[in-house]
Amino acid sequence: MGKDQLVIDAGQKHFGTTVCKSCGMIYTASNPEDEIQHLQHHHRFLEGIKFVGWKRERVVAEFWDGKIVLVLPRDPSYAIKKVEDVQELVDLELGFQQTVPVCPDKTKTFLFIDEKRVVGCLIAEPIKQAFRVLSEPSASKECSRAWRCSDVPEPAICGISRIWVFRLKRRKRIARRLVDTVRNCFMFGCFLSTNEIAFSDPTPDGKLFATKYCNTPNFLVYNFHN
Numbered sequence: 001m002g003k004d005q006l007v008i009d010a011g012q013k014h015f016g017t018t019v020c021k022s023c024g025m026i027y028t029a030s031n032p033e034d035e036i037q038h039l040q041h042h043h044r045f046l047e048g049i050k051f052v053g054w055k056r057e058r059v060v061a062e063f064w065d066g067k068i069v070l071v072l073p074r075d076p077s078y079a080i081k082k083v084e085d086v087q088e089l090v091d092l093e094l095g096f097q098q099t100v101p102v103c104p105d106k107t108k109t110f111l112f113i114d115e116k117r118v119v120g121c122l123i124a125e126p127i128k129q130a131f132r133v134l135s136e137p138s139a140s141k142e143c144s145r146a147w148r149c150s151d152v153p154e155p156a157i158c159g160i161s162r163i164w165v166f167r168l169k170r171r172k173r174i175a176r177r178l179v180d181t182v183r184n185c186f187m188f189g190c191f192l193s194t195n196e197i198a199f200s201d202p203t204p205d206g207k208l209f210a211t212k213y214c215n216t217p218n219f220l221v222y223n224f225h226n
């Protein structure tokens, strides 16, 4: 560790709170249990997002700070394995109760690669309908999630089952570029509008992003549990 560490703010609730500059985990360096947990997460996480490059990569977008690689269900097992590893880390972080995509053979996974790491991931799947998030004058406290949606289905084409960006790489437009790329690549020959894409049961971060990206709080959602 050592150089990897950065004390954010000594005034925080737990003195000595540290964020690891490599894996992004926030922990208390003075707490042995926390340190053990960190080391376990650290190795697993860095191994999971490591990307050495593949002989045949389907690069669908390139930027000055990275590229987006598309992985399809019939790709070689090393590519599928990487997607599974990343998805596992994402689900762990999101605490998803494993909502398996409806048609796994139709999912398209987009990985944002920077240097030698996967720093962003978007899993897209075909959908037929979605529901519009309702604007709320005052958020209801009884509701377990931060949004309510209409019960009137609307036709939609592409579902974003998961979207995730490595904690230390957020707010650099990586998610935005992933969604732009999905809209461009999901259906051959057409660029999907924001009314044709929907977000699966968005988290608070996901809601903030989708509201900004779709330019409306009434973006489309699907696959939520009541």
Ligand code: ACO
Binding pocket: 094, 160, 161, 162, 163, 164, 165, 166, 169, 170, 171, 172, 173, 174, 175, 176, 177, 199, 200, 201, 202, 203, 204, 205, 206, 207, 208, 209, 210, 212, 213
């Ligand atoms: N708070 C407020 N606004 C936000 C946030 C946020 N946390 N995240 C994004 N935005 C808005 C901003 O307006 C931002 O533009 P700006 O930085 O110029 O102000 C705009 O969205 C675009 O943001 P990006 O930089 O493209 O988003 P980022 O790469 O940081 O990724 C994401 C956003 C994927 C939600 C990230 O925060 C993340 O991985 N969070 C944890 C995982 C998660 O909750 N994912 C969503 C699950 S829902 C689902 O998967 C369908």
Ligand code: ZN
Binding pocket: 020, 021, 022, 023, 024, 025, 038, 041, 042
């Ligand atoms: Zn670490």
